[in-house]
Amino acid sequence: MPDLLKNLDGLIDRASNRLIWKIASRTRIVATSRPIVSFTFDDVPDTALTNGAAILEKYGAQGTFYIAGGLEARVESDRTLIGREGCLDLFRRGHEIGCHTFAHHRVRSYGGALSADLDANARYLDEAGITRAATNFAFPYNSAWPLARQELGRRYRTCRGAGEAINRGPVDPLMLKSVEIRQPEDHAKRLTGWIDDVAANPGWLVFFTHDIADRPTPYGCTPATFEHLVRHARERGCEILTVDAATRALGWEVDPR
Numbered sequence: 001m002p003d004l005l006k007n008l009d010g011l012i013d014r015a016s017n018r019l020i021w022k023i024a025s026r027t028r029i030v031a032t033s034r035p036i037v038s039f040t041f042d043d044v045p046d047t048a049l050t051n052g053a054a055i056l057e058k059y060g061a062q063g064t065f066y067i068a069g070g071l072e073a074r075v076e077s078d079r080t081l082i083g084r085e086g087c088l089d090l091f092r093r094g095h096e097i098g099c100h101t102f103a104h105h106r107v108r109s110y111g112g113a114l115s116a117d118l119d120a121n122a123r124y125l126d127e128a129g130i131t132r133a134a135t136n137f138a139f140p141y142n143s144a145w146p147l148a149r150q151e152l153g154r155r156y157r158t159c160r161g162a163g164e165a166i167n168r169g170p171v172d173p174l175m176l177k178s179v180e181i182r183q184p185e186d187h188a189k190r191l192t193g194w195i196d197d198v199a200a201n202p203g204w205l206v207f208f209t210h211d212i213a214d215r216p217t218p219y220g221c222t223p224a225t226f227e228h229l230v231r232h233a234r235e236r237g238c239e240i241l242t243v244d245a246a247t248r249a250l251g252w253e254v255d256p257r
């Protein structure tokens with residue numbers, strides 16, 4: 001039964017991710033002569049702060065950290081998530097704090113309760129001392145939901161899903177595509193191919209990952225691999241920008257409606 005439910009979840013995710021493209025009403029253009037790369041983190045594990053943020057800073061760059069306040073300081077078997085102090089530390093160091101819902105459920109499961117959940121996360125971040133409201137969102141489980149477009153579009157400039165693609169030409173900002181950095185380690189290391197691709201044909205490449213640890217979970221990578229990717233982006237002349245900085249570089253801060 002759990003397997004059946006899991007398959008059903010996957011099926012609905014795929015169907016809604018396709019549907020969301022069909023009814024996309026807001027198109028933005030990725031027009032850039034320089035390749036842009038963003039490194040983003042979900043949830044966020046403490047090693048994304050201690051290792052991930054530090055590596056980005058070593059290369060003069062910042063990342064986007066999508067926080068779900070309901071996961072505050074949660075200790076799991078293979079990772080510990082950051083709390084308010086961690087969020088504030090990242091914010092003070094110039095990184096972007098984005099929204100990842102409060103309760104970290106699939107967006108479609110909220111129904112009419114989505115707005116209250118997003119308010120709760122905004123309150124959480126405000127109480128943590130983050131003085132700038134989140135302008136960008138990442139779907140938990142990368143699971144988009146067409147019926148939430150209006151609510152999300154009213155609050156955020158972009159919503160990040162997965163999609164394993166570079167954002168180029170006309171894109172749906174509420175279904176921003178990203179490429180996952182995850183295990184196996186040799187696969188994560190070969191993601192430099194995406195950087196070569198965006199360097200050769202400029203667009204906006206958004207990476208997402210979780211922990212950056214010597215013994216990473218299946219959803220993260222080692223500090224050496226993460227640094228390898230950041231260094232490669234620098235060497236290939238990419239602008240490494242937070243999602244917020246990228247949207248401003250692309251002129252997306254103006255309301256299209």
Ligand SMILES: [Zn+2]
Pocket residue numbers: 042043100104139140141
């Ligand atoms: Zn998540």
